[in-house]
Amino acid sequence: MSTVTNIESVLQEKRIFPPPPEFSAKAHIQSEAELERLRAEAHADPEAFWARMAEELHWFKKWDTVLKWDPPHAEWFGGGLINISYNCLDRHLSTWRRNKAALIWEGEPGETRTYTYQQLHTEVCKFANVLKHAGVMRGDRVALYMPLIPELAISMLACARIGATHSVVFGGFSSAALIDRINDASCKVVVTADGGWRRGKEVKLKAAVDEAVKETPSVTACIVVRRTGSQQEMQDGRDFWWHDLMETVETDCAAEELDSEHPLYILYTSGTTGKPKGILHTTAGYLLQAHLTTKWVFDLKDEDLYWCTADIGWVTGHSYVVYGPLSNGATVLMYEGAPNFPEPDRFWSMIEKHRVNIFYTAPTAIRAFIKWGDSWPLKHDLSSLRLLGTVGEPINPEAWMWYHRTIGKERCPIVDTWWQTETGAIMITPIPGATPTKPGSGTKPFPGIEPDIMTREGKSVGPNEGGYLVLKRPWPSMLRTIWGDDERYKQQYWSQIDGIYFAGDGARRDPDGYFWIMGRIDDVINVSGHRLGTAEIESALVSHATVAEAAVVARPDELKGSGIVAFVTLEGSHSPSEALNQELRAHVVKEIGALARPDEIRFTDALPKTRSGKIMRRLLREIATSGTVAGDVTTLEDFSVLEKLRAEEE
Ligand code: WTA
Numbered sequence: 001m002s003t004v005t006n007i008e009s010v011l012q013e014k015r016i017f018p019p020p021p022e023f024s025a026k027a028h029i030q031s032e033a034e035l036e037r038l039r040a041e042a043h044a045d046p047e048a049f050w051a052r053m054a055e056e057l058h059w060f061k062k063w064d065t066v067l068k069w070d071p072p073h074a075e076w077f078g079g080g081l082i083n084i085s086y087n088c089l090d091r092h093l094s095t096w097r098r099n100k101a102a103l104i105w106e107g108e109p110g111e112t113r114t115y116t117y118q119q120l121h122t123e124v125c126k127f128a129n130v131l132k133h134a135g136v137m138r139g140d141r142v143a144l145y146m147p148l149i150p151e152l153a154i155s156m157l158a159c160a161r162i163g164a165t166h167s168v169v170f171g172g173f174s175s176a177a178l179i180d181r182i183n184d185a186s187c188k189v190v191v192t193a194d195g196g197w198r199r200g201k202e203v204k205l206k207a208a209v210d211e212a213v214k215e216t217p218s219v220t221a222c223i224v225v226r227r228t229g230s231q232q233e234m235q236d237g238r239d240f241w242w243h244d245l246m247e248t249v250e251t252d253c254a255a256e257e258l259d260s261e262h263p264l265y266i267l268y269t270s271g272t273t274g275k276p277k278g279i280l281h282t283t284a285g286y287l288l289q290a291h292l293t294t295k296w297v298f299d300l301k302d303e304d305l306y307w308c309t310a311d312i313g314w315v316t317g318h319s320y321v322v323y324g325p326l327s328n329g330a331t332v333l334m335y336e337g338a339p340n341f342p343e344p345d346r347f348w349s350m351i352e353k354h355r356v357n358i359f360y361t362a363p364t365a366i367r368a369f370i371k372w373g374d375s376w377p378l379k380h381d382l383s384s385l386r387l388l389g390t391v392g393e394p395i396n397p398e399a400w401m402w403y404h405r406t407i408g409k410e411r412c413p414i415v416d417t418w419w420q421t422e423t424g425a426i427m428i429t430p431i432p433g434a435t436p437t438k439p440g441s442g443t444k445p446f447p448g449i450e451p452d453i454m455t456r457e458g459k460s461v462g463p464n465e466g467g468y469l470v471l472k473r474p475w476p477s478m479l480r481t482i483w484g485d486d487e488r489y490k491q492q493y494w495s496q497i498d499g500i501y502f503a504g505d506g507a508r509r510d511p512d513g514y515f516w517i518m519g520r521i522d523d524v525i526n527v528s529g530h531r532l533g534t535a536e537i538e539s540a541l542v543s544h545a546t547v548a549e550a551a552v553v554a555r556p557d558e559l560k561g562s563g564i565v566a567f568v569t570l571e572g573s574h575s576p577s578e579a580l581n582q583e584l585r586a587h588v589v590k591e592i593g594a595l596a597r598p599d600e601i602r603f604t605d606a607l608p609k610t611r612s613g614k615i616m617r618r619l620l621r622e623i624a625t626s627g628t629v630a631g632d633v634t635t636l637e638d639f640s641v642l643e644k645l646r647a648e649e650e
Helices: 002-011 021-026 032-044 046-054 084-093 117-133 150-162 175-185 206-213 242-247 284-297 315-327 346-354 363-372 397-407 486-494 534-542 578-591 617-626 639-649
Strands: 065-070 073-078 101-106 112-116 141-145 165-168 189-193 195-198 201-204 221-225 239-241 263-269 277-282 305-308 331-335 358-361 387-390 414-416 451-454 467-471 501-509 515-520 524-527 530-533 547-557 561-570 600-603
Touching (some): 032 046, 073 284, 084 117, 084 150, 084 284, 084 315, 117 150, 141 150, 141 175, 150 165, 150 189, 165 175, 175 206, 175 263, 175 277, 189 206, 201 206, 221 242, 239 242, 263 315, 277 284, 363 397, 363 561, 387 397, 397 414, 451 501, 486 501, 524 547, 524 561, 530 534, 534 547, 534 578, 547 617, 561 578, 561 617, 578 600
Parallel strands (some): 101 331, 141 165, 141 189, 165 263, 189 221, 221 239, 358 387, 561 600
Antiparallel strands (some): 065 073, 195 201, 263 277, 451 467, 501 515, 547 561
């Protein structure tokens, strides 16, 4: 396992930070003893624990059975009737929260909009009616390809309200990527915007949709939010302006009473083959875990202003910008644009301006802040902050310490939360009033969650031994399947170690039982906290007429976590050139999106392969990282390849 080499540096981490007593005194969970009692309760009878917690939600009808586990298929809260949109909106309307701010949004150019729970409810009801008029029925799929604007959250909640399944496609993906995702789920309607703002430039979304819908026969309508005001071609009978349609509908729309297992959303994520996986999440269990983790992990209180900087195009935005916080009745800050626009202190100036209390971001952002220099955060009053969080990739202890000192002023606990698109909600995490933290460790499992570290053979490993991170028990917000490909679901997650969920991460546990995640052990690269499959990038490269074969590997990158290096062999008649290099990088952007652009392309005559023809990525990784190969090469078919690759290095 290539990640094993990470262990040594991490092992030197001896610092430990107990929760500040003044924080614990006011927290939902106030001590380690209290947390251990909850863990013990959940361990002894997980179903009873989750059922007790599910009382916090609104049910049209309570469940008959908490869990039906027919491995690897779970049914949570079977027989129950529930609606997420009702839980996030309606139930607050009969309380004092009716006029509380639900969303405070800031656009990149600086304008703000605020929605109270009542106002958000009205917008969601109206858009639900718009969808119904567009022919969207319970169970239909709707693609959302939008900037980070309130209408995205409104669209999600409107889908959930009428039982339509949403599929949010990150606005940074290209039209080619959008086509695959729309077709995979046969989406009926696409909701988009003319564009969005990113670092002062317009990201053109409607133009990409226009390209895409030429090849997506299932799409009957496209609804467009006017955001940037740029000129659009609206195709008669297919394209409609959001604001026009919103004027024509009723302001009320009852939330449908849906089965607990009703499909809530599909979210595509990269795996080890070229085809992205449509991760399917359902309703009640997902809501329960998103709700409870938001409350306990972020110690969320009614008076907090909570800001998760994730784009809603990723799972973090689904669970911790929209569903978790709104079901708790929180006030959520939402920001459209880049962290360094117009200057590298945009986040800090927003924290100061809005008096943000809870701030949840990614290690890649933290590393960028460090690089931009301390003067930016030091210019601002960050005293409103009381809790910091991180997610998306391992945080190196030095970045953790910087976050702790420079942003948290040694006063704010940091929650380093491990989870995945597939897990739906946080799984391994500190509870801020209870857990002593160690920089770089996600600490321990959330109550009811049972991770372990195992060998390939399914044997638990001892303290400080590296192995595969697994989950031994079903959990409420687990993925239910891969959309349209249950075989792949079984294969990918449940058959590496029979009957046990295989996360795809390497990890170890220290003698205190703290988990240390070492990163992906499969062919998935985590670039700036975004998951990309090497196979996807390879198939994008090979789709270019000049490319014969491509192998993509990650190399450590100080800022992005991982950089992308592509080894490419060309078709006979073509030869390497700087122009072709640029063209291939642009081709990947066109096929997938800018986030997948290779940092480097290396042309080579041949790729190192085993006798059975498998590309030896491990060797390529070593070459990309250190320029040489120290590891075992006995299975290599043709040794001269290595010599050539080394020679090309110089
Ligand atoms: C990585 C994002 C270390 C991990 C929520 C996982 C982390 C993948 C952490 C999932 C963390 C996420 N520490 N690694 N706190 N959080 N990861 O699906 O490799 O975009 O498997 O979900 O990110 O990425 P995904």
